[in-house]
Amino acid sequence: MHLFDNLDSGNGYKIRLLLAQLGRPYEWTNLDLDAGASRTPEFLKRNPNGRIPTLELDDGTHLAESDAILFYLAEGTPLLPIDRLGRAQVLQWMFFEQYSHEPFVATPRYIVKHLPPGHARYAELPERLAKGRAALAVMETHLSTRSFFVAERYTIADIALYAYTHVAQEGGHDLSPYASVRAWLARVAAQPRYVELAARPRAARD
Amino acid sequence: MHLFDNLDSGNGYKIRLLLAQLGRPYEWTNLDLDAGASRTPEFLKRNPNGRIPTLELDDGTHLAESDAILFYLAEGTPLLPIDRLGRAQVLQWMFFEQYSHEPFVATPRYIVKHLPPGHARYAELPERLAKGRAALAVMETHLSTRSFFVAERYTIADIALYAYTHVAQEGGHDLSPYASVRAWLARVAAQPRYVELAARPRAARD
Numbered sequence: 476m477h478l479f480d481n482l483d484s485g486n487g488y489k490i491r492l493l494l495a496q497l498g499r500p501y502e503w504t505n506l507d508l509d510a511g512a513s514r515t516p517e518f519l520k521r522n523p524n525g526r527i528p529t530l531e532l533d534d535g536t537h538l539a540e541s542d543a544i545l546f547y548l549a550e551g552t553p554l555l556p557i558d559r560l561g562r563a564q565v566l567q568w569m570f571f572e573q574y575s576h577e578p579f580v581a582t583p584r585y586i587v588k589h590l591p592p593g594h595a596r597y598a599e600l601p602e603r604l605a606k607g608r609a610a611l612a613v614m615e616t617h618l619s620t621r622s623f624f625v626a627e628r629y630t631i632a633d634i635a636l637y638a639y640t641h642v643a644q645e646g647g648h649d650l651s652p653y654a655s656v657r658a659w660l661a662r663v664a665a666q667p668r669y670v671e672l673a674a675r676p677r678a679a680r681d
Numbered sequence: 682m683h684l685f686d687n688l689d690s691g692n693g694y695k696i697r698l699l700l701a702q703l704g705r706p707y708e709w710t711n712l713d714l715d716a717g718a719s720r721t722p723e724f725l726k727r728n729p730n731g732r733i734p735t736l737e738l739d740d741g742t743h744l745a746e747s748d749a750i751l752f753y754l755a756e757g758t759p760l761l762p763i764d765r766l767g768r769a770q771v772l773q774w775m776f777f778e779q780y781s782h783e784p785f786v787a788t789p790r791y792i793v794k795h796l797p798p799g800h801a802r803y804a805e806l807p808e809r810l811a812k813g814r815a816a817l818a819v820m821e822t823h824l825s826t827r828s829f830f831v832a833e834r835y836t837i838a839d840i841a842l843y844a845y846t847h848v849a850q851e852g853g854h855d856l857s858p859y860a861s862v863r864a865w866l867a868r869v870a871a872q873p874r875y876v877e878l879a880a881r882p883r884a885a886r887d
Contacts, residue, residue: 523822563749566749569749574783
């Protein structure tokens, strides 16, 4: 397998964390997104939506969308429940992550880390951070009576939500009001074979 | 089963269309979203994220997020592939729908249909419509060599993308440049037991 990725991407980190925890080898390419490397004609053949992560399977098929890639890779492992309701609940939280969380937790981090001060997109921050706090409050309520998001064990739903939550401060969020979320972040970081977002995979080439 | 929904919602329509095509009976409640019916303390017990559609299963469990509900209901039916890659490809297009399509195809329709002219949110339309055209272009490229999104047959990936694409004009989109998308819309509308977005389910009570 070959993962097309960017080392600073939380969406890409989801895949790197899962593959590390599953002990699966893969090739890895770090694309320079600021230089447009995900929008070249060559890359658009891999993913017409021009986004990373994109995973090339051994048969040459390409799979896009971080949470769909997680679901594919976790099939048959302890990180994805086998019962129908458990799988649907994992998906519920992954769709929550992409629709109600990522634009309001990840995008502020992108603006602050990648755009120069004074850039027009800084004007988006107050509304995005407010919606991000709403998403964090939903997570806090859910985790106040649970150890993990689904089935009381560590699954890809946790990986999907951990990726940008654990670096939410980099976009201006304050996690101190969310005690249950912070305890859950610590439980995820304590999982076997955990790797950090900035950890370059061994097979790196870029 | 009991579907908490709103008749004008494309996300809710996904579930109504699938349940009609599967021939499955269900109870249905039409929430007045403009009056805040999805944000009441009672409803937040069903879905702490305060959104419809939310499906109450026979055992009292609630499932949220339209595409997760589709996946749950389609398990074991011809509308969801059984092979691992086919299922992941269905999910890829459903995550594309929620992240790259819905905010830019569905939200303009919401603004135009539900907010009075001159409302501050009309200022969002140009950027949202531009990103919506990018999503429609990705769909057009994919469908230019295919009949349906995955596995050359009608699946819940088609239902997920059909729901807001077929009413994209109501938000200001022009579908005339997307010939393959329009041909696909016609193929979906020709499926057995098709129902329209505005068709009130038989078990309606509101």
